[in-house]
Amino acid sequence: MTRLKKIAILTSGGDAPGMNAAIRAVTRTAIYNGLEVIGIKEGYRGMIEKKFTPLWSHDVSDIIQRGGTLLKTARCMEFKTEEGRQIAYNNLREIGVHGVVVIGGDGTFTGARIFNEEFDIPLVGIPGTIDNDLYGTDYTIGYDTALNTVVEAVDKIRDTASAHNRMFFVEVMGAEAGFIALRSGIAAGAEAIVIPEVSDEVEKLNKLLESGRRQKASNIVIVAEGDKEGGAYTLANKVKEHYPSYDIRITVLGHLQRGGSPSAFDRVTASRLGYAAVEALMDDQKSAMVGIQNNEIVLVPFRKAIKLHKSVNRDLLEIAQVLAT
Numbered sequence: 001m002t003r004l005k006k007i008a009i010l011t012s013g014g015d016a017p018g019m020n021a022a023i024r025a026v027t028r029t030a031i032y033n034g035l036e037v038i039g040i041k042e043g044y045r046g047m048i049e050k051k052f053t054p055l056w057s058h059d060v061s062d063i064i065q066r067g068g069t070l071l072k073t074a075r076c077m078e079f080k081t082e083e084g085r086q087i088a089y090n091n092l093r094e095i096g097v098h099g100v101v102v103i104g105g106d107g108t109f110t111g112a113r114i115f116n117e118e119f120d121i122p123l124v125g126i127p128g129t130i131d132n133d134l135y136g137t138d139y140t141i142g143y144d145t146a147l148n149t150v151v152e153a154v155d156k157i158r159d160t161a162s163a164h165n166r167m168f169f170v171e172v173m174g175a176e177a178g179f180i181a182l183r184s185g186i187a188a189g190a191e192a193i194v195i196p197e198v199s200d201e202v203e204k205l206n207k208l209l210e211s212g213r214r215q216k217a218s219n220i221v222i223v224a225e226g227d228k229e230g231g232a233y234t235l236a237n238k239v240k241e242h243y244p245s246y247d248i249r250i251t252v253l254g255h256l257q258r259g260g261s262p263s264a265f266d267r268v269t270a271s272r273l274g275y276a277a278v279e280a281l282m283d284d285q286k287s288a289m290v291g292i293q294n295n296e297i298v299l300v301p302f303r304k305a306i307k308l309h310k311s312v313n314r315d316l317l318e319i320a321q322v323l324a325t
C-alpha cells in the first residue's frame, strides 16, 4: 500500500515551452487518482521559502497553450547546501508532501538525486529544457517548439540574405550541445552548421568559402552557442578577415527561442510525461526521470540521466553535409 496522499510539483532551471502542459498533466492525473497537489513556486527556492499553493483542476485550465511556467522558475544556490535542503525537507514534512515531481534539466535532477539520498523523499523528474541534452530521453519538453521558432526566424533571415547576396551567421541556443543547431540547420537548409560535438566544421566552412562558388547566393551558417570556436561573432570575424569579399551579417537569436506557445508535439510529450510521472510516484519510484525512447515511456535513474552523455545523431550530421553541397 502506498502512503502517497499528497504530491508537490515545481519547475526549475531554464524555462521551456510545454512546462505548463506538464504541470497540467501532473495535476489532473494526480487528482484523478485521488491525490492532493501542491504547486511550489520558483523551483527549489520556493521549497525553502514555503512558496506553496494548492493546485486544483481549474487552476490548470487554459494553460496548455501557454509558454513560460505558471509556477515560475528559478536558480537556487541555497538548495546546493545541506542546510538549505534540510529546511526544504522540514517544510515539505510540515505540509504532508510525500512525493515531488520536478520539471527541469540536469541541474534540477542533480539536486533531486541528492535530496532523495539525504531524506529518502521520492522524486520523479520530467525533462524540460529546450536544449534536448539529457541522456535517456529522445526528446525534452520545449525542444520541438524552440526548433520551430529557430526555423521560422532563419527562413526570414534567408529572405533578406538572398535579396542582398549576404552571408549570415545565426547563433542559436543549446548550452553545451548542438541539438538545436543541427536539426534547425537541416530544416532551414543551412549551408553550414557549427556545433560543439564536431571539430572539423570550421575547416569545412572554409572549404565552402574558398570554392567561392556560393559567393553570389545567400549563405546561412548556423552556430551553436556552446561551440568551441566562440560563437557567431568570433567565427564571423575570423571569416571576414580571410574573405573580405563576403558581405557578412550576424544574428544572435537569444531568448526568443525560449518563448511562445508550445508546439503540438511538445504539448503531447508534456502530457504523456506528466501522466507517467504521477504513475511512477504511485509505483514507488524514488529517484528517476521519465523519458521517451522510440516513442515509448521509459524510466531512467537520475544517476544515469545526469552522468551519461547524449550524442548527436551522426546520420543527421551526414545528411546536413550532403544536402548543403
Ligand code: ATP
Pocket: 012, 013, 014, 015, 044, 045, 074, 075, 076, 077, 079, 080, 081, 104, 105, 106, 107, 108, 109, 110, 111, 112, 114, 128, 129, 130, 131
Ligand atoms: P537548464 O538545463 O535549462 O539550465 P537545469 O535544471 O540544468 O536547467 P540549473 O540551473 O543547472 O538548471 O539547476 C537548477 C537548480 O537545481 C539550481 O538552481 C539548484 O537549485 C539545483 N541544483 C543544481 N545543481 C545542484 C546540486 N549539485 N546540488 C543541489 N541542487 C542543485
